[in-house]
Amino acid sequence: MAGKSGREINAVPQNSVKQKILSWEGGLVIIFVAVLILGAVISPTYNFFSVFREMPKYLCEIFMMFAMGYILIIAEIDISVGAIVCLAATLGCFAGNAGAPLAGVIAVCIGVGFLAGCLNGVILTHFTELPSMIVTLGTQIIFRGIAEVSLGSGGSVSMSNSKIIMPLATMVGPFPLVFFFVAIAAVIFIFSLSRTTFGRKLYAVGSNHTAAHYAGIPVQKIRMICFVLIGTMAGVCALFYLSTTFGANTTTGQGYEMDVIAMCVFGGIATTGGKGNLIGATIAGFTIVCLRIALGQRNINTQLILVIIGLLLIISVLIPRISEVLGNRKRRAVQG
């Protein structure tokens, strides 16, 4: 019973090259290149090899960034990830010191992250009245509190035998091992988000979770998966953190939540949910990593990077709003 009017609806997708270049991701690539040039200008030692050599220190956050992208896309937030990194790194370190082999340390770090994510997820799916901001604010104090209690009055622990964790810090040619893990994670996360039905479910939940529920999407299950995922990724982050610092203390992971949220937002993911993709976030993440390396090589006050990331975060969330206001003004001018 084709439509009475016989009206035809076009179903051919249209992708123009121009659109791609003008998109947010296009802009990010330009900024990324600019950062690399800046690095080369301000630091004589800034080159292909040194960047990759120094990368592991900063790269571990990227794991969490992918999962944070999912969390933001479903219109949630998780500010407990920094504390999870602290807890996982602390317990992982203890495990190593207690004689566990590498596999044991890996299991402890990832297991702790997984369990912490489960706790967040269980609370949020059983107390759906509570916003994730409040719950993760609370669990954050608890996770770090547990780490503080296990660290004792000294407040820090270091690996008595750093050889255990060294395999994770090896270089493969000019590339650090962790870079390959990040690359694998990037492929999996980006593919799942953009090519699978699971990815579309995330966007559906974030755009309108009521409509998603009515369309038969298991909204709570998806929230649970995302929070477990980000907890697990925080565990992975803790593991690679250990492989570069060989220890943990009460301030480990402080501010990581803000770093990864900033990367996502800078990468074009809206904190209101349903918008953005991980390609942008990945470029943004590497931009920040490369910027840090450049500033680090020049011994520029490490705290300055905090100001820069903070500004980046606020400006990137303001840009859509500003363009909206300007757009309205223009429209009004045309009408007037």
Add this chain to the structure above:
Amino acid sequence: MQQKKSFWKRLTGSREASLVLILVALLIVVTILSGGTFLTPSNISQIFRNNALTMLMALGMLCVLLTAGIDISITSILAFSGMTIGLLQKYDILHNTFLLFLIAALIGTGCGLLNGLIISKGKVAPIICTMGGMYIWRGLAYVISNNNWASGADVSGFSDFGKDGSVGPYIILAIAYVVFFIVMKWTTFGRRIYAVGSNAEAAEVSGINVDKVISLVYMIMGLLAGLSGALSVSIYASAQPNMQYGKEMDVIAACVIGGVSMNGGRGSVVGTFLGALFYAIVAKALPLVGLESIWQNLIKGIIVLAVVLLNVLTQRAMDRANLERREL
């Protein structure tokens, strides 16, 4: 049926009353455990002095939470303003206590206003905006300090105001609480804050300038954070860029325990005070029950989460009771 309703009403309607009861019970337990040595004048004044910053900032946080917002940049604003006046003294530019307080308050107000404008005019989520602010102000505190800190000798005159035995901090606290109590209960501005948090759309329709109220609320929060910066330098006789790191959670926790809803519209000055007091007493009492200070954060976190979950469960029980009353 009527009775049931009034029972629930009494239980939930007066959060303050139940908090007072819990506080009294807590005090009795602690007093017994400490063998009667807990409620000494010096202990009591210490409780207030050690928690003056939390108690002061809790008032601003009350306003912010009432509008269904949140501000996690407060301790960074505190550090930035505190560091600024610390350096002013370190380099012998200014030593007038009143002017230093004024400068700290102005810096805080400016930072807060910026937060408020970004949130109200820029429509940025409060958590995101203040998360950015948290880094910017803390980072600036480091940058201006150039990794130095102002020592006790640098701020010696200024620290007289807040040193042990001085009434300065208590007077500031007392004035702040009285002023807020009056403003929140008896002025239209105070009630506008409640209105915006309870139903922003309705507030807009009744002609309330919602953006203005939100900007002002964050500005007040900033003002109190700036004041706390000066107070912190004065009480602890030093200024470091990392001061009070992470303590914004204490402030939020004090409010939440005091019955301030994080969804906006519900909360009172009295409740905030009791919540902050409860928090302070727990912290002071932990060593008495044999728990080292490293346990503090864990216990605090559990209390906060428990209170939040308990609120949900009470609300559910109330809704359930309401539904069961409905005849079909």
Add this chain to the structure above:
Amino acid sequence: MSDDLILELKGITKIFPGVKALDQVQFQLRRGEVHALMGENGAGKSTFIKVITGVHRAEEGHMYLNGQEVHFKGPKDALEAGIAAVYQHPTTYPELTVTENIFMGHEFKKNGLIQWRAMNQEAKKLLDRLDADFKPTEEMGALSVAQQQMVEIAKALSTNAKIIILDEPTAALAANESQRLYRIVDQLRDEGVSIIFISHRMEDMYRVASRVTVFRDAHYIGTYDVDKITTPDLIKAMVGREISDMYPKPDVEIGKEVFRFEGMTRTGYFKDVAMTVHAGEIVGVTGLVGAGRTETLEAVCGITKADSGHVFVDGKEVHIKKPADAMKAGIVLLPENRQTQGLILRWGLGDNVILPIQDELAKGPFKVKNEKKERELSKKYLEEVDTKAVTIFDPASSLSGGNQQKVVVAKALVQDNMKVLIMDEPTKGVDVGAKAEIYSIMGDLAKKGYGILMISSEMPEILGMSDRIYTMCKGRVTGCLDRRDATQELLLEMSMEKGNNEKKEAAE
């Protein structure tokens, strides 16, 4: 008398992106009259009210208050000019007290401080005037909808409003509560307040109004004296044609039972509800707002959890715990609110349509999206329901209400294992043209042997389309009528509280 106009609007036109919500409408309100404003959903009544109260600004037209032209920049201007509106769902501050809700924005002050005692006393006076049964110090959120409306009326009185607009005030009220509202309206009129009463219940209009103005499809149709116009004429004015032309109800052989549920109970919402649908049958479910119709059927579809109940499809029991279970069993729900429940407005039409079946189309163990198949299917079904759209990538938000509803219908049809379609207010806020198309789709589906269950508050639609009609009241089924036996009066009577209600009236 006709010269004594307190409010007059002329040539008002209001345009929203893509839609003309009001097209050259006019309206005249006499001093001290109760004037009903009627029209179907989507006729433009609500927009018109928002123009009067300054929430929206009209693109064209003039508004005169007491003969003087006025331009309201915002709601505050209207309030100051003495115009107050009371909405169906009161916009209140649930955490604050009744007194505060009444006086928000115009508190009593002395030396800059709020005079709580004086305000409480004044609030008590206002509430007494309205014969209210609650205290001014009670928390607003604890009151019933009817009580909250009363607070809103008290609020209007507290601003000394000369014109009060009541927007569908009885829609959420029980019969005895409506009676009380009528008395309040009478009383206000006697005190010299002019009232605009919006409703689509005939009953309301006959009881309180002296004149009635009808809007249809954003146009002004006419103004009539209530005692001079007949119900059929009024309906014709509202709907634009005779009812019988509107509903292409096909004669379909009713088959065997496809869908049945029984014992559906959820504390506080509905109790022991049972319904049956046969193949090719269109079953109507009617009742007043708050009768538990939507709640029941949403529980049947797994949207919410029922405390108990059994659901059968083709005679076999199915266990439904979540929406996906219902969909798997062939029960498809067309939700009441297409904008929040039916569609993801930001998304393209195609993505919206295939959302429920994307997993079935997906390829491989990783469930890779089958975009080619998705595009084909969504194009096919969007064309089948005759959506007015250019491409399947148009965002759903760019369509008009009627076309959005067609997209939701396409989203239901795409589920090819569908056996029964539950439609909740399928034509709410839909223009007349799209309405007819939705009815014709319903007819086609019935012919194909699907069972259809339609919740509707619009009597003509219920009477015009259903083979059988259930009525619900206060969470229970109060009756089931065959098409031949059903009349508007009978259905309304069955939808009202009986016995129970009379008792209460007597007690008062």
